[in-house]
Amino acid sequence: xxxxxxxxxxxxxxxxxxxxxxxxxxxxxxxxxxxxxxxRIDGDTPFISTVTIDLADGTYGVGQTIPFEVAFxxxxxxxxSGGTPSLAIDCGEYSREAAYVxxxxxxxLVFTYVVQxxxxxxxxxxxxxxxxxxSAAATLSLNGGTxxxxxxxxxxxxxxxxxxxxxRLEGSTTETFDAGEVNFQSLRIRSRGPDxxxxxxxxxxxxxxxxxxxxxxxVKVSSEYEVMAxxxxxxxxxxxxxxxx
Numbered sequence: 001x002x003x004x005x006x007x008x009x010x011x012x013x014x015x016x017x018x019x020x021x022x023x024x025x026x027x028x029x030x031x032x033x034x035x036x037x038x039x040r041i042d043g044d045t046p047f048i049s050t051v052t053i054d055l056a057d058g059t060y061g062v063g064q065t066i067p068f069e070v071a072f073x074x075x076x077x078x079x080x081s082g083g084t085p086s087l088a089i090d091c092g093e094y095s096r097e098a099a100y101v102x103x104x105x106x107x108x109l110v111f112t113y114v115v116q117x118x119x120x121x122x123x124x125x126x127x128x129x130x131x132x133x134x135s136a137a138a139t140l141s142l143n144g145g146t147x148x149x150x151x152x153x154x155x156x157x158x159x160x161x162x163x164x165x166x167x168r169l170e171g172s173t174t175e176t177f178d179a180g181e182v183n184f185q186s187l188r189i190r191s192r193g194p195d196x197x198x199x200x201x202x203x204x205x206x207x208x209x210x211x212x213x214x215x216x217x218x219v220k221v222s223s224e225y226e227v228m229a230x231x232x233x234x235x236x237x238x239x240x241x242x243x244x245x
Contacts, residue, residue, distance in 0.1 A: 045156060046073050046075075047158065047161070051071070051162070054069055055067070060115055063115065064115050068111040070087065070108065070140070074107065077104050077105060078146070078147050086140075087126055090127045091119040094116070094119055095127075096113055126140075
């Protein structure tokens with residue numbers, strides 16, 4: 001019965017009067033949905049976990065290609081039909097872009113930048129704007145393209161937020177509780193800024209897969225404090241110690 005309207009499912013005949021047997025097969029047994037199809041539902045939003053350069057330490061000159069590898073938490077699909085995503089690179093006085101070149105369908109996207117005359121950097125990194133506070137929220141630009149969670153029909157946009165270059169995760173501790181496995185990480189922040197995002201993950205034993213959540217931190221003063229994921233409950237065991245230097 002739905003919206004006050006009753007319906008029936010009867011065995012087909014000239015004059016249907018016998019109700020059909022609506023008993024479903026047990027979960028996982030022959031005839032059940034799980035036995036007839038292998039469908040996985042996963043709505044986690046992909047996010048950037050690391051940005052690295054796949055080159056040995058050293059000095060690189062004009063004409064050499066620098067590959068940036070942007071790793072996501074889940075495989076992503078890149079659509080460049082409307083434009084090519086790019087990563088803003090800090091090259092001293094000049095603004096440069098590393099353009100997306102490969103990686104769609106995987107967890108790692110590759111962006112390349114070619115060193116040009118006048119470029120200089122003692123320790124190459126992506127751009128953190130410093131208009132009032134340091135921010136890298138707009139450093140990875142889609143330029144009309146899309147970066148989405150890989151699926152049969154990609155529709156879930158990836159979170160392309162980057163923390164400012166002075167904030168980085170250092171260290172990792174995994175603890176096991178009755179509720180499941182929990183991962184704690186320490187975030188060391190060396191500059192003030194409004195765009196730091198701290199992520200949490202936990203794997204409850206009851207469901208067997210990882211749950212991600214996050215919180216944003218606006219660093220205005222030097223301090224040290226404990227943070228918890230938003231909408232946390234008393235039995236939740238995830239968090240991080242944040243040291244502001």
